[in-house]
Amino acid sequence: MKIRRTTGILALSAFLISACDKQSDTQASTDELIERGMSALKTVSYDSAYDYFARAQATLTQEDPRWTQVVYGEALSSWYQSPANKTSVNTAVGLLNQIIEAKPQSEFAASAMIDLGRIHEVVDYPGDEADVEAAQSYYNKVRDQFADSDMSIRASIYLAQSMAQSLTPENIREAISVLNQELMKQPSPSWSGLLQQYKAQLYAYYLHEPKQALEPYAEAMRDGFPKTSDSDKYLWQLGVLAGDNDDLKLESEAYTNILNNYPRSAYGSVARDELTSIQQAHPELGIQLPQQH
Structure with a gap:
C-alpha cells in the first residue's frame, strides 16, 4: 500500500490559503472550488477533490498564482484515488509533468518530480510494474536542481530507501553515502536527526555493523528523533x-x-x-x- 503524502497536502493547503486571500471578490467562484477541493482532499474524498480542482483549473491561466497549486491538488487527488487504476495514475503523471514544464523553478516542480519517482517506484495497481531506475532518476534530478533546499533532503531520503531495499551491502553503503552528502550541508536539527537515525539503522540492522551505528544514533538523539x-x-x-x-x-x-x-x-x-x-x-x-x- 502506498504511503500517502500528508505533508504534501498540508503544504498545499498553506499555499492555497495564501493565494486565495489575495484574489478579488470577482474570483470567488474559483476560490470556492479550491476551498472545496482542499476540504475534500483533507477528508480523503479524492474523487470529489479531483472534480473541484479540475473545475477550478478550467478557470485559470498558467499566469495565475493559484494555477500551480490547483494543478498539484488535481494531480494528488487523481493519484490517491482508491482503488488505484491505470487511468487515474496516468492522469496524475500528466498533471505533474505539466507543473514541471510550466513552472520548473518552483517547489511544486520539485515535489512533482519526487511524486513521479514514487509513482515509478511503487506498484499502484494490478499489472503495474515498478521501475526503480526511473524513480532514482527523478530523485537525482531534484538533488541536482534543488540542491540547497529541503526538497533535496526529501529526494535523498527516498533515493537512499530505494537503494537500501535491494539489501545488497554495496547499495546500502551507497545509500549511506547519499545521506552523508546531505549531512555535509549541515541541515536543520529536525532534518539532521532524521538523516542520522536512518543512517544508524542502515548500519545496525542492514549491514549488521552496530559499532558504526553508535555515532549517528547518538547524533540523532541530540538533534531530536523525527x-x-x-x-x-x-x-x-x-x-x-x-x-x-x-x-x-x-x-x-x-x-x-x-x-x-x-x-x-x-x-x-x-x-x-x-x-x-x-x-x-x-x-x-x-x-x-x-x-x-
Missing part, C-alpha cells in the same frame, strides 16, 4: 546497542534521557534498572540516577 512519540523506543534501542558494544557513557546517556524526558515510558523501569547497574559497577563514571517522578 517521531517524538517513539523517541523513548529509539533511546532504548540506542542504549541496548551502546551496551552491547561496551560504550557505557552513551548507554547511560540514552537511559538517563528516557528517565528525564519520558517518565511514563514503558521502557522507564528497565532503563532505571540498567542505569543503576552501571552506576554500581562503574562509580568512576559519576552517573547521577534521576529521581523518580
